[in-house]
Amino acid sequence: MRPHFNSILIRIVLLQIAAFAIAAAAVGIASHLLLNSASVRFENQSLRVHAISIAEHLKQQTDGSLRLDLPAEQRSYYDNSLGGLTYVVTDDDGHVLLNSPGSGIRVLKNDRSGKPTYFQSPNRRRSYLGLSIPVQAGSQQVWIQVTRNIRRPGLITNDVFLHFLRRVSWFSIPIVLFVFVTDFFVVRRVLHPVVVASQMAQTIDPRRLEVRLPTQNLPREVMPLVETINQGLARVEHGFNVQRDFTADAAHELRTPLSVLRMRLDGLEDRAAAKQLRADVDGMSHIVNQLLEVAELENVVVDGSETADLRRVCSDVVELVAPLALSQEKDIALTGSEKPVRVRGHAPMLFQAVRNLVENAVKYTAKGTTVEVNVGPQGIVRVLDEGPGVSEAERELIFRRFWRRDRAQTGGAGLGLAIVARVTEMHAGSVNIENRPAGGAVFSLDLSHALVG
């Protein structure tokens, strides 16, 4: 259930229902209290009327005894079955002189001050109200006590209250439902801009960093959150752009002078020296290229919707590396699937990864050997060579930046396999190294989980 309470709509509705219930209870209690005090006053008045009329009909007979001659209509009030009215007449000492039929006799200790006294049943349930008044009957001082049983059905206060409650619930239930339905629409309407903003937020990815959350019609309370997010996005975009521009500028600033240098060497008189220098410039260019690739891969993101044909990627790599292999008297071949092998991924990046593997295979093997690039239909590219292979101990180290087995060898910076590792990581694939029984290494680029179809 808990996640449901995360909905603002449900929270508002629940809080409103709670508030409504508390208000209803308060109104109920207040009206009950008001009605009660009004009816007590009303009762007291009626008790007084009854007590006075009893006093009027009370006569002292000649023998000194008292006699009450109530008219029939009045007597019926004390029939016990009707209004729950009873009366008791006592002497000054509280001895009962007269009482209504069937009344449980309740006697109040008479107030010696001789003032009329209202009283009620001593327990909190207040089952009766009473009035005691002093009366002079002939020579005798007596007390008339009238009580009314307020627990009896048909009593005015109870009746009115129950009636009231029934009426109130009749129209309060539709009101609650109405509030619920309006809440639903009002909250949905109010939160609509927030929903729009969050949909927009879903489209943010490092390829679309220019996206900002819309602030139009947004509730004031949500605005600071959205504005803060937008400021954060602006900073991220700026950081990305700075990095990208830096890489582009660095590329330009490094490659152009290298071009100039290389062309100046063409004009050199000493052909042998020129040849050596050209090789040096080429080695340097290679390192610059790899450094730039590493920098660029830091802020490139793979778009999940792109696909690449591994067969095509490998064919392009072999096409590119073939002249180099041939010039070193090595053979190169593409084998495996003849049909396209589509994987989710970025073709130019996969090209760089395979290219580095193939260039290594060519570089670290002897003349007269063959490098084979095999494209498996399941999305695994294998680069097989006939070189020295890679020992178990080196298989982790080899992917580190700047790691080289032979640091004395020039021309490489140890970045190639770091690029391979990074590209593979970005495609959530894996690279494995094995040695071939007859000598040589096999580098397998496993993208099988990214296979399309």
Add this chain to the structure above:
Amino acid sequence: MARLLVVEDNEDLAGLLVQGLTRADFVADRVGTMADARDVLSRNQYSAVVLDLGLPDGDALTLLRALRAHDDPTPVLILTARGSVRDRVDGLGAGADDYLIKPFAFEELLARLQALLRRPGEFLGKPLSVGNITFDTVARQAFVDGKPQVLSARETSILEILIRRSGRVVQKGAVEDQLYGLAGDVRSNAVEVCIHRLRRHLAEVGATANIHTIRGVGYLIRETSS
């Protein structure tokens, strides 16, 4: 004489390019900004344009797109320092015929320019050559050490397509397409058979260039390493 336009803002590089191209019997003009390039292109007819992408007054790709939008077919070779994965595709998408990433070997630039200029039926500059083989694209005639060779139509076609891209791989599919227009059988191994015959012929007459098979990809002709 082919007239070229070099659009490059780096003075040193531009100067060296013009020097080299002049040595290779081209006439080369040089501008350093997009605005100047637009201006001279509207007034002159060039055989090809060497276009640097990083110009001070904007992205040269917009210039290229504008050119192509006006159906200007002038071959354009892009020279770029931006060898990044993103940029690589953009250039060709904008209508470039070829591109080279800096730093480049000048011979490579020359070879690519010559290939661009040698549209079938055109003759510009010197004939194509690799090792001691030369190929006259107008007469469609191959020479080895200056001696004309007797080759079948298919062998001539294959030699031409290989020699246009000498030192680079020609995909098997491209060679097949080349043969497709010619009469005769188009069996799947027709290309192999043809290449085999051509290779034997070249060896017999003492050519100093070899046709290599890149298994699974295509073929490549290059000077025999001594």
